[in-house]
Amino acid sequence: MTRCLEADSATFAYEDGLDVFTNVCASVHSGHVTGIVGPNGSGKSTLLRVLCGLLKPQAGHVMLDRKRLSSFSSLERARALAFLPQAVVPIFSLSVFEVVCLGRYPHLGPLRGLRPHDRHVAERCLHDTETVSLRQRDFMTLSGGERQRVLLASILAQEPDVLLLDEPTSALDIHHQVEIFALLRRLARNGYGIAVVTHDLDHAAHFCDTLVLLAPGKGVIASGLPETVLTESLLTTAYAAPIRVAEHPVTGAPLIWAETPEEGNEC
Amino acid sequence: MLTRARVLLVFALIVVSLGLAAASLMIGTETVSVHQAWADWRAGMTRYESPSLSILINQRLPRTLAALIAGAGLALVGCGFQALLRNPLATPYTLGVATAGSLGAYIAFVFELGGAFRVLGFSAVEASALLFAWADMTVIYLLASRRARLSPFVLLLAGVTLSMLASSGIMLMRYFASPDRLVMMERWLMGGVDIVGYEAVVALAIGVTPCLLILLAQGGKLDQLGFGHELAAGRGVNVPRLQAVTFLVGSLTTALIVSKVGPIGFVGLIVPHAVRTVTGSRHRVLMPVSLVAGGGFLCFCDIVARKALPGETPIGIVTALLGGPFFLYLLTRRHFTDWQA
Numbered sequence: 324m325t326r327c328l329e330a331d332s333a334t335f336a337y338e339d340g341l342d343v344f345t346n347v348c349a350s351v352h353s354g355h356v357t358g359i360v361g362p363n364g365s366g367k368s369t370l371l372r373v374l375c376g377l378l379k380p381q382a383g384h385v386m387l388d389r390k391r392l393s394s395f396s397s398l399e400r401a402r403a404l405a406f407l408p409q410a411v412v413p414i415f416s417l418s419v420f421e422v423v424c425l426g427r428y429p430h431l432g433p434l435r436g437l438r439p440h441d442r443h444v445a446e447r448c449l450h451d452t453e454t455v456s457l458r459q460r461d462f463m464t465l466s467g468g469e470r471q472r473v474l475l476a477s478i479l480a481q482e483p484d485v486l487l488l489d490e491p492t493s494a495l496d497i498h499h500q501v502e503i504f505a506l507l508r509r510l511a512r513n514g515y516g517i518a519v520v521t522h523d524l525d526h527a528a529h530f531c532d533t534l535v536l537l538a539p540g541k542g543v544i545a546s547g548l549p550e551t552v553l554t555e556s557l558l559t560t561a562y563a564a565p566i567r568v569a570e571h572p573v574t575g576a577p578l579i580w581a582e583t584p585e586e587g588n589e590c
Numbered sequence: 591m592l593t594r595a596r597v598l599l600v601f602a603l604i605v606v607s608l609g610l611a612a613a614s615l616m617i618g619t620e621t622v623s624v625h626q627a628w629a630d631w632r633a634g635m636t637r638y639e640s641p642s643l644s645i646l647i648n649q650r651l652p653r654t655l656a657a658l659i660a661g662a663g664l665a666l667v668g669c670g671f672q673a674l675l676r677n678p679l680a681t682p683y684t685l686g687v688a689t690a691g692s693l694g695a696y697i698a699f700v701f702e703l704g705g706a707f708r709v710l711g712f713s714a715v716e717a718s719a720l721l722f723a724w725a726d727m728t729v730i731y732l733l734a735s736r737r738a739r740l741s742p743f744v745l746l747l748a749g750v751t752l753s754m755l756a757s758s759g760i761m762l763m764r765y766f767a768s769p770d771r772l773v774m775m776e777r778w779l780m781g782g783v784d785i786v787g788y789e790a791v792v793a794l795a796i797g798v799t800p801c802l803l804i805l806l807a808q809g810g811k812l813d814q815l816g817f818g819h820e821l822a823a824g825r826g827v828n829v830p831r832l833q834a835v836t837f838l839v840g841s842l843t844t845a846l847i848v849s850k851v852g853p854i855g856f857v858g859l860i861v862p863h864a865v866r867t868v869t870g871s872r873h874r875v876l877m878p879v880s881l882v883a884g885g886g887f888l889c890f891c892d893i894v895a896r897k898a899l900p901g902e903t904p905i906g907i908v909t910a911l912l913g914g915p916f917f918l919y920l921l922t923r924r925h926f927t928d929w930q931a
């Protein structure tokens with residue numbers, strides 16, 4: 324089912340705070356990977372929470388397939404959208420397989436028992452995220468990156484149409500980062516709509532179809548194709564620091580780095 | 591998922607618990623021959639004619655039922671509160687319900703309301719305990735629900751503060767109380783399931799059973815909450831409602847139990863942890879097994895209370911004496927890799 328999730332001139336402020344963003348338009352389409360980038364505190368996580376309906380915008384709307392997201396029941400919403408928060412701190416020790424099975428929650432019947440189909444889906448998600456070998460491990464004893472992959476598996480087990488992922492690769496090694504981004508690309512090809520927050524601009528440039536760039540206190544300052552968003556002037560505005568963009572000598576992809584203050588002085 | 595060995599252990603735990611409940615019918619300060627009672631009953635005697643039947647039906651059965659209900663309820667609320675407060679130390683009493691209830695009972699003792707009235711199976715002392723426990727619960731809820739979600743920290747801090755306030759109230763009542771009243775108060779604080787007749791047990795059962803069913807129904811949602819409110823909300827759990835239901839229904843259950851049998855400690859702390867070592871942490875399994883094991887544990891403590899020493903030891907002392915060392919043993923056995931929050 325092709326889905327379209329959009330924020331329609333949404334404005335959001337936390338209680339007793341300034342607006343995090345004003346009149347923001349952003350969208351996630353089936354088949355596309357949308358990258359959300361920007362410096363710390365620019366409102367990336369907030370935008371994701373608004374998109375998934377956890378926070379209600381003070382003005383504007385979030386629309387899922389041209390219907391207001393707030394008109395869906397929470398379980399209907401959870402079957403369409405899955406949200407992976409930036410920080411997940413569990414308190415119970417569960418096995419990896421149990422953690423992945425938790426993702427089946429919105430599909431369970433009134434008695435909330437797992438059916439064979441649910442276990443089958445969980446197995447597939449373990450396979451997709453290369454976590455089959457962790458199956459019986461206690462989730463609490465996993466490394467940071469292993470946890471992230473297992474949590475991604477549990478989000479996939481929710482079988483949503485749209486994935487909203489907040490820094491799913493922040494703790495991953497270079498190999499697994501690329502693996503996860505490649506997985507997201509594959510999922511998008513199979514019809515998922517994906518929004519992913521990341522601090523890795525090189526990967527964002529390489530793997531995302533469109534990018535949304537946020538700046539602290541300004542909201543979305545640019546969105547569109549990666550090459551139109553990742554320019555030196557826009558990035559320098561967003562990060563309030565000199566950012567350089569060049570072409571990778573081998574791959575030809577954009578290569579982005581921040582100048583250290585010393586380097587800047589020398590120039 | 592449960593391995594076959596674990597399933598067997600769970601099964602054994604349930605059988606032992608039910609066995610303990612049955613044993614608590616047979617064992618007591620007076621020896622009652624069950625055969626005699628059975629023969630009397632077959633012979634068509636009423637409980638007024640047969641002393642064995644009378645003890646069994648008027649004393650043993652209500653007492654066992656009270657222990658079962660109280661143990662089951664406290665253990666289940668313990669599971670719920672540990673998940674709600676994200677804290678392994680949480681017990682049904684953490685939020686001050688028991689201390690406030692005790693203050694209520696003390697006030698009734700001081701003002702000699704003892705036999706003043708009975709409503710719906712609750713004596714004046716019990717009703718006063720219930721009212722104060724409800725007041726505690728209401729104040730905490732109003733404090734913590736000013737934001738969309740209940741904050742575990744606000745709940746904990748408010749609970750601990752109210753608990754301290756109630757404790758000083760208790761001190762004050764003790765200061766005013768006459769010596770003979772003081773003895774009654776102290777005894778109340780030690781707890782007791784020595785309930786005679788059915789009025790009290792039926793009132794307890796009618797109040798507690800629906801609460802337990804509601805709490806059991808939250809199991810799947812509490813699993814989700816264990817991974818944080820954002821992940822849970824993203825999966826479609828109504829987190830504010832789950833928190834409110836767990837808190838209010840849990841506190842109500844605790845208030846009812848404390849008003850009837852006093853603040854019996856330890857059950858709500860150790861039973862959930864002990865059961866977790868066997869069932870794992872999934873609430874859909876943990877909660878029902880804790881329910882049964884809690885009932886069995888309190889029946890066992892009551893048997894010990896009646897048999898270990900001449901006369902009767904207050905059950906609250908026995909739960910602590912038996913439960914404390916066992917809990918310390920558990921701590922050495924199991925690493926609490928979870929509960930990092």
Ligand SMILES: Nc1ncnc2c1ncn2[C@@H]1O[C@H](COP(=O)(O)OP(=O)(O)OP(=O)(O)O)[C@@H](O)[C@H]1O
Nearest residue numbers: 337338340343362363364365366367368369370409
């Ligand atoms: N629960 C909250 N209550 C009040 N203010 C908040 C809350 N969460 C975030 N903020 C504020 O909103 C702004 C945006 O925060 P947000 O978490 O969306 O940033 P972010 O772009 O995800 O940053 P990071 O890259 O560090 O994750 C920040 O100024 C932050 O301090």
Ligand SMILES: [Mg+2]
Nearest residue numbers: 367368369409
């Ligand atoms: Mg963030």
